[in-house]
Amino acid sequence: MAKKKTKFICQSCGYESPKWMGKCPGCEAWNTFVEEIEAKPSRRGAFVHSNSSIVTKPSPISSIETSSEPRMYTSISEFNRVLGGGIVRGSLVLIGGDPGIGKSTLLLQVSSQLASKEKVLYISGEESVKQTKLRSDRLGVVSDQLFVLAETDLEYISQAIEQTNPGFVVVDSIQTVYHSEVTSAPGSVSQVRECTSELMKIAKTKGIAIFIVGHVTKEGSIAGPRLLEHMVDTVLYFEGERHHTYRILRAVKNRFGSTNEMGIFEMKESGLEEVANPSEIFLEERSKGAAGSTVVASMEGTRPVLVEIQALISPTSFGNPRRMATGIDHNRVSLLMAVLEKRVGLLLQNQDAYLKVAGGVKLDEPAIDLAVAISIASSFRDQPPKPTDVFIGEVGLTGEVRRVARIEQRVQEAAKLGFERVIIPERNLGGWTVPKGVEVVGVASVREALQYTLGG
Template identity: 60%
Template sequence: MAKVKTNYLCQECGYISPRYLGRCPNCNSWNTFVEQVEKPATTSNSTASPRVNLRGTQVQPQLLDTVTTQKVPRVTTGMQELDRVLGGGIVPGSLILIGGDPGIGKSTLLLQVSGQLAHSQKKVLYVTGEESASQVKMRADRLGVGGNSFYIYPETDMASVKESIATTQPDFVVIDSVQTMQEPGMNSAVGSVAQIREVTGDLMQIAKTNGITVFVVGHVTKGGAIAGPKILEHMVDTVLYFEGDQHRVFRMIRAVKNRFGSTNEVGVFEMREQGLAEVTNPSEVFLQERLADATGSAVVVSLEGTRPLLAEIQALVTPTAFGNAQRTTTGLNRNRVALIMAVLEKRAGLLLQNQDAYLKTAGGLKLDEPAIDLALAISIASSYRDTATLPTDCFIGEIGLTGEVRRVSQIEQRVNEAVKLGFHRVFVPQNNLDGWQFPDGIQVVGVKTVEQALKLAFK
C-alpha cells in the first residue's frame, strides 16, 4: 500500500511546505498554511482513453489552423444590471464565480437568474449543498421563481453531481456553494484547499468540454477575499463580488476579473421582500434624501466603468479636542482625503491642521477615482466655512499637489448625467472645455485652480 504523504499549502500564494510554518517564506503572510493530503499515484499499464464530452464526442488535439470558430451570441439573464457587469450577457461555456458576505443575497440573485433563464426555455440545474429542496422551494415561491426546465438537486458529492449533469444535460449549472462540495476520492476535509481545487477543476472541465455555463458561489473571509486558494480565482473566467451593507437595501455587483468584458462595470440592486430589484437610475436614488441647504455637502459625477453616477460627498470639519487631528472616512480613500486637505491648507489658505475631519459617501457607495478630488475639496471647505453650496451645483475634477485642477476622462458623459438629474451648473477642469458641445439647460464652468473653484462656488 502506498504511503499517504502530507504537506502544507499557503492559501495566499500556493507555496507548498513539508511542515507547518507560521509565516509563509514566499509571500510573508501569517497563519495561511493548511494541511493537505496528497493522493498516492496509481501505476497502470493501460493507456488512458481520450476524454469524451456529454454528447459522446471524443476530445482530440487539433491544429490551430483547422479550428473553426463561430460567433456564439451571449445569453441575456433578464437582469440588465447583471448583463452590464458580465459584458453584455453570459458567454456559453464560461465558469463564473460570485463571492460576497454571508446574507448579502448571493443565493437570492442566482435563484432569480435561474428563474429568468428557465423562463426563456433554458434548462437549469441548481445544485445546493447548504439547503434542502423544500427550503429552496419556499424561497423560490417568495421570489416568484419557477419553470418546467428548472431542476433542484440538494447534493454535496461531486460524483453524484457529475452524474446528474450527464443525465440532465442542462444549459446552466449553479453550485451553491463550492466550499460545501466534496470529491469522494480525497481524504481531506470538506472546504479544505485541496477539496476546493479539485472541485473547481471538475467544474471547469464540465464547462469547457460541454459548453455548459457554471455559476459558482464562493464564501469570503473576514478580509473580504474569497475563501480558499488563489488558484480558484485564476481558474474561473469571471469573478464577481456582491457588495453592500446588510443594514442598507442597496447591493452592488462588481467584476474584478472578466475574460469576456470590462472589469470596471458596476450593477446596482435594491433588496426587497420579493427579492432583488434592479436600480436603473442609481444617481437619483443616491441623491433623493439630500438636504438643500446643508453645509459640508457636494455632488460629484463619478464614473463606474462606462456608467456615470452622481453621488453625494459629505464632510464634517470641527476643531479637535486632542493633540493630533483625526481623519475618518467611509467609502473614501483616507490617504486621498489627507492629500486634498494638505493642498487646501497650502494653496487655499484653510487652516485645517487643528481640525478633525469626518468624510463619507451617502448611500454606501465606494468612490476611488481622481475625478472626485474637486468635490472632496468643496465639501471640506463648505463645512469648514459653514457655508452651503447651491443644491444645483456639481463638481468634477482632479486636483494636483500645486493646486491645479486637472483634466478628467469622459467629461461629456458626466455632464449629460448631471443634466438628466436637473443640475444647473457643473464645475469642470478648464482643459476639458474644448472639443465638445455643451448640452442645453446647464452652465459649464471651467476652473484652473482649486482656489478659483472655491471663490466661484461660494460667492
C-alpha cells in the first residue's frame, strides 16, 4: 500500500511547505501550519461545470452587449448603496462578520425581497431546513420563489443551482462547503480556495449573483487564505457590538462601486432595519460643553457622516505615557500629539492619552486630523469648544491645515443637523455655495484653529 503524502499549509495565506514550520515565510504568522493529505490528480480532472466546456474567443469590447438590467435592487437603500447601487448580476460577494452579528438575518431579508422578482436559492451548511424556516417565520419571510437547501457537498450544490436556475444564491457559509475530490477537511485552505473557485465559475458563466458568508478570525479578518478576498468581486464586513443594537455594513473591496462605503442598520426583533440618517444616531448621546469632545464631518464612501471624537488627557503615573485609541489609527494619534507639542507648545510628553470615536465607527481619512488635534488640546487645557462647532481638515507635520475633498457635502451635512460654525482649511474657501445659517471659518494652521475655538 502506497504511503500517503502530506503537506503543511498556512491557514492565513495558503503558503505550502513539505514540513512543519513555526513561522510562516509568506505572512510571518506563528503556529498557522496545518497538515493536509496531498490529493492525487484525478483522471477526469477537477469537477467541471457543464458550461465550462464552452469554447470562447476574444471579442472587441465595443461589440459586447450588457444586460438591460445589470443590477438587482432591494428596498433596503443602505444595502444597495454599499454595493454601489444594487447587486450586480454574475458577481461573487463575500460577507464576513463575528458570530451572531446578523449576517444570516440580513441575507435572508435580502433573499425575501429579491424572491418577489425572481427565484432565489438559500443554501445553508450550518442549519437544517427547519431551523432556517424558524428564522424566516420570525422575520416574516414567506415566498414561493425562495428555495432553501441544507447541503455542504459542492457537487450537489451545483446540481441544485442547475435545476433551480435562480437569479440569486446565498451560501452560508463557505467554511462548511467541501469539494469531494479535495482530501482536506472542510474549512481548510485547499477546500475554501477550490470551492470559491467553482462558485465563481458558476456565477460568471450563468450570470447568477452569489453571496458567500465567511467566518472571521479573532483579529476580525476573514478566516482562510487572503486569496479568498482577491478572488471575489466584493468584500463586505458586518461590524458592531453584539450587545448593542446598531450594525455597520462596510465595503472594503468593490469592483462595481465605491470602497469604504458604509450602511447603518438597527437590530430589532423583526430583523434588521436601515438607519436613514446615521449622523443623528452617532450624536444623540453627545454631552454638550464637555472638554475633549469635538465633531468631525467624515466621508464614508460617498456620504458625509458627522461623528463625535472624544479625548481624555491626564498626567501619567508611569515612566512611559500610554497612548490608546479606539476607531482611530494609533500612529496618527501619536503624530498629532507630536505636532501639538512641537508647533503649538503643549507639553504632552508626560500625559496619558485616550481617544475614542463614539458609536463604534472606524475613521481612517486624513480629514479627521484637525478634530483629533482640537480634542486633545481641549482635554489638556480642560476648555470645552463650542458644541455647535464642526472641524474638518488634514494636519501636516509643520502644523499647517491642508485642503480636503468634498468640502461642500461635509458643510451641508453639518448645516442640516443644526451646527452653526464649521472650521475648515483656508485653501477650501471659495468656489462653492455656503449653506444659510452656517459660519465657515478658514484656518491655515493648528495654532490658528486653537485661537478660534479655545482662545489661544
